[in-house]
Amino acid sequence: MPLITEPNLYSPDDFYADLIAAHEGLSDEESEALNSRLILILSNHIGERETLKQALEAAKKS
Template identity: 60%
Template sequence: MELITSPHLEAPDDFYEALIEAHQGLSTEESHAFNARLLLVLANHIGSPSVLRQAFAAARPARSP
């Protein structure tokens, strides 16, 4: 299975709004903890180590030579 990197969300604006709402009222520390828990929940849903490794690579910032 390959990681989908092209636009794939059914309603990206709705997703973004829901994500911002989920963070409302949280301190910076709580927000970071929420993001970590969300990542683990989504990683569990994906389940495939190879797809998760592709996601790690895609999310890393580009390095300068």
């Protein structure tokens, strides 16, 4: 499955606000751990290694 790189997120500003709120009150270490867990949960949801590899490459480029 090809990686979707065009805007595809419903209400991105609301999601960004939720993401920031999830980090409120956390130490840097706790915030990094939250990000790591979120990455693993979303990776599991995607489930396709090739798509995840494309996402890693896109993230490295940006």
